[in-house]
Amino acid sequence: MPSYAVPSHFLAAFAKSAVGTALLDLKGRWIAFNDALCRILGYPRDELLALDYRDVTHPADLDADLTQLQRMLAGDLDSYCLEKRYCRPDGAVVWGLLTVTLSHDDAGRPECLIAQVIDITAQKKAIEDRDALFALAPDLLSISSHDGYIMQVNPAWHALLGWDEAVLKSRPFVDFLHPDDRARTLEKAGELAGGGTVLGFRNRYLHADGSWRWIEWSTSVAGDGRMFCSGRDVTEQIEAEERTRRLSWELHHRATHDFLTGLPNRYEFMGRLQHAIDTAGRAPHPPVLMFIDLDGFKAVNDVCGHETGDAVLIAFGRRLREAVRRADIVARLAGDEFVVLLDRLHGSWPAAIEAVQAILRLAGQPYPETGGRTQPGATIGMALHRPGESADQLLSRADAAMYAAKKAGKNRAAYERAGQWVLLGA
Known part of the structure; x- marks a missing residue:
């Protein structure tokens, strides 16, 4: 390991930290690292000392890391942060949130790199599971911003309504609503401003072919105004209800x-x-x-x-x-x-x-x-x-x-x- 005078107070600070922390020279070789980094990467200290950060970086993420590092060394960045994968010795892959900062000596010359790694494997797994469920759900699922634009939709939107995701994201969702349903939909959204939930709200949504589909929504609004929506197509149900009402009216009229x-x-x-x-x-x-x-x-x-x-x-x-x-x-x-x-x-x-x-x-x-x-x-x-x-x-x-x-x-x-x-x- 290169010779480098690590201040004792610095070593004391990161030795007990739960965040994986390392000091590296400008070529990416370890100067010092804490036990938390060993636990995250799964290497014993002596084995990790024999490697550099490239050896433990997932091949698919190495170029992105090197690009950011080169920009920082060139003076374009003071630091950078990215999500990347690390390869453990047992073959497992761990996700880390990496933050790298360039340290300078008293003369202002680049001296070493300070890297911090937070294990976000569980969070990434939860997101992957959510996205998998999001993609498989037959109901319409969406997340909208406080200004009424859709930020994320699942494939069911295209299957049911025929719109590509890019089109749905390009306009406020109210543009896709039936003119007769817009006022009451906005009124209901206004009631939920700042947080709240509504179940069973129905309105008509425009299909790409120009027809209208009745959607029944369950919506939850977060404190920041984001709307989490789940909608199911109830067009056939409403049409059946209308046929039943007409038939009931006709039978009653004939009887009376x-x-x-x-x-x-x-x-x-x-x-x-x-x-x-x-x-x-x-x-x-x-x-x-x-x-x-x-x-x-x-x-x-x-x-x-x-x-x-x-x-x-x-x-x-x-x-x-x-x-x-x-x-x-x-x-x-x-x-x-x-x-x-x-x-x-x-x-x-x-x-x-x-x-x-x-x-x-x-x-x-x-x-x-x-x-x-x-x-x-x-x-x-x-x-x-x-x-x-x-x-x-x-x-x-x-x-x-x-x-x-x-x-x-x-x-x-x-x-x-x-x-x-x-x-x-x-």
């Missing part, structure tokens, strides 16, 4: 609405009528029910045929809807029987009279569907809900009023007042 006119059927109407009655106590005006019979409908079927009869029923349903407010309920009970529920009318009865007259006028207009061969009309029975009266009782009174109007000549309306029938014309 008349197939011909599209109006609520008897089952649906009675539920709505009962609800109106249940809430009538909290409203200033009680509901008014009209029971309507399409006069002359049998003649339409007999003269024009059932297909025309169906068309007249559809047209009559539309005229009923036109005659009342959007908030009112029009339904077909069966055959040529219809009902209209006027709920929460201002002025209640006078307003109901106006609605009845409007229905009679519209019902009495010609029906192009019949070609003028017969002219249907309407007869209406009216009933104002009474306290404590059930839905069936109210419907029965309106039905009785309709029959009273029919006996009086059809194409008119009737309601009961003080035990007497009151008739109305168009």
